[in-house]
Amino acid sequence: MEAIEPAYGTATLLLIAAGAVALLLFLIMKVKLHAFVSLVLVSVVTAVAVGFPLADIPNVLKFGFGDTIGSVALLVAFGVMLGRLLELSGGAQVLADTLIGRFGEKRAPLALGVAALLFGLPIFFDAGLVVFLPIILTVARRFGGSVLLYALPAAGAFAAMHAIVPPHPGPVAAAEVLGGNIGVTMVVGIPIAVVAWYVGVMPVSRFLGARIHVPVPDALFGEVKDALGNGAKDKDKKDKGEGDRKPPAFSTVLLLLLVPLVLISFNTVLNTLVTAGALDEGQGWVEFLRLLGNTPVALLITVIAAIAFLGYPRASSMSQVTKTLDDALGPICSIILITGAGGMFGGVLKFSGIGAALSGSLSDLGMPLIVQAFIIATLLRVAQGSATVALTTASGLIATSVAEADLGDFQIALLVVAIAAGATVLSHVNDSGFWLVSRFFGMDEKTTLKTWTVMETTLGVSAFLIALGLWAVV
Template structure:
């Protein structure tokens, strides 16, 4: 089996054959050893992930000279995807927080919803913010607002953050333009617009019960969870006027608008309505790219939230530089851990365990929607990435779907079922597991009992509802 690496490192790398039972045993032992190192021995997750990644690769048959190429490929790919999003998102969130913008938004939400429904207000805001923007970037920008509400109202931090996590998980898992469901819809030939409709039909009740309500129930188990201090204490300057409500809304919505701009023209180009040489299409591919959209929003935030209110106070450039440094410093460790999680996931992918399980499920003659869901789960557990799981499961199930001649609502329901499987059973090989857990101040066990439980509940409930839609439409 050839190892799938970037062109620069993919020359003649071969994985020694291992029996199926041996691959599964290696994966189970690797995950157990990783949890033991992190939970029992208190080893830093970055070191534990890299060590176990190397040992797992060697045990699975990757050559001594090649194992680090696999680890580095997984690490660099994950960091390349995450670092810009996390970096820009952390600075944007810090600007919203230190300017008093988070306080302005918190006051507005509490006036509208009331203090008792603050978790619902945060969850609804997260639903809207999560629709076009990736989970990691959107959650990091929302986090200072969650911090502010939690500090103001008191009580467990879990009460405010878990419902929002459920909102981001549901949107990220089920709805285009997020990459997993979009890729699955594309490879299976489903209409993306129909997938969006079915995803929302299935996803909104799923979010309310398996995200919001379950989040509140889980929060009761952690009545004394403090608000983390990851981004530092907020020292608001009482002499500086707070930004206006609509200024904050503009800064937060700007990346969403730019991303939607890109989505719109990408759809028009794919349908032939505009050509590749269209000026707006080419512009959208630049400014609508998520990292660039966040960069643009962050630059606007620097001026509107920090520089403009402090004009006439002498040199403020140095203070802004310190603010950016303080925002970036805490996330460096998180980026490294996230990259190491990607390396571990890549090593597990190269063992072929996900593909082996998927082939077995596909051969059992299960209903196509159930087979797609289980195949997605297999890839999710094996390699960690929800996007890869949805894309790969969609590719595997595409021939069976084509043979059945499915289309319209039925096909969209299968895509949603596959996307639902891709969000279940998040664990230590999922970069999002580490990213969200660390930003929330959770230890590994707490992340498993909250993030992983909510994601799995969302996946199974969304699948059940998608199967009902499929049964009615097929």
């Protein structure tokens, strides 16, 4: 879909956007109206207010909802199935015990974050988060305290890698638009992402976790004893040779987690090579590996492997495994619908022309190019929610200035980081990722704003300050 021709000036459009966000927060936090209903209602009101033709509003709403839910639903569904099997087979506990054994109890959050940084290199934020969810919750249950202590380091690591480091699509697109080198962007982006995570996420997670108690949610995975048999039934089943209740080996769990990592790497790396011209698009073997590396397909393969190696050997029958997976899907319906509605709201803001109007007024700010890039990306992120849209739009706006400045690959890489940093800060109610984090970790909207939004902002600001410091010395 294309944005409509704005019916109002930039100031009016921004006031409408601010009023829509305020109304949404009022309905959810004060009136206590269900988030899904509130998001759909405010999306309709906003679409009318900005001047969409009334006959087009249903299509606008469905496009934003369908585009988001189409990418999220499969990931969340397969991810929660995998999480359920890891949880109930004891695999998550085995992995958690091994991590804690290597890093120590006091450094459990650091262990989770480091693991997420490694897995986050090829895996998208939402896919990585759903795969890691049972491990985060298992560690949090073991040591107690606020789940924020363990959730924010891992979630922040996935967010940092997804926003800043190729081969993720946002930084790849930005580097291409600005005429940079993707390899240099990766070499520059990885250390900046790691340092920004360490200084912008770890201290904040400790601070917030010590002051805001969020109990460990168990709605997604339930108790281990409730599935795959328990108690006397386990003993009977063992006696009959119908199943094995021993936890899986660490190597088995690690290999299962490496399956999506390797498969998704096929897709992301091959996409990068095709974009860079190192491979020709359309070759059969390239397309086959890209299919296997498509995130939903990779997670599907992983779930099938988990059924074979974790679920079926420990169940009395395949029907019991099926029931376990079916039970896992029920609690996530609300998550999927709310996330889709968040995408609907963001889509209305995007197609209303708010982003374009804002971009036009900010394209020549008379300040250093790297600061201009950060500010434009930040305002675009706040206005319409999507980090990827903010990345690609902001890079397009400064592309002419970059070409005129005749910058080297290193400086262009720093600009990509600055744009990614601006596209990371201030995640709020028009961002589908906000709703994923909120629902996965059992937080209400106010708590999510006080925790996730704050952490995303410190992460983005940290990345920008590092890039700005390097820009000043080159």
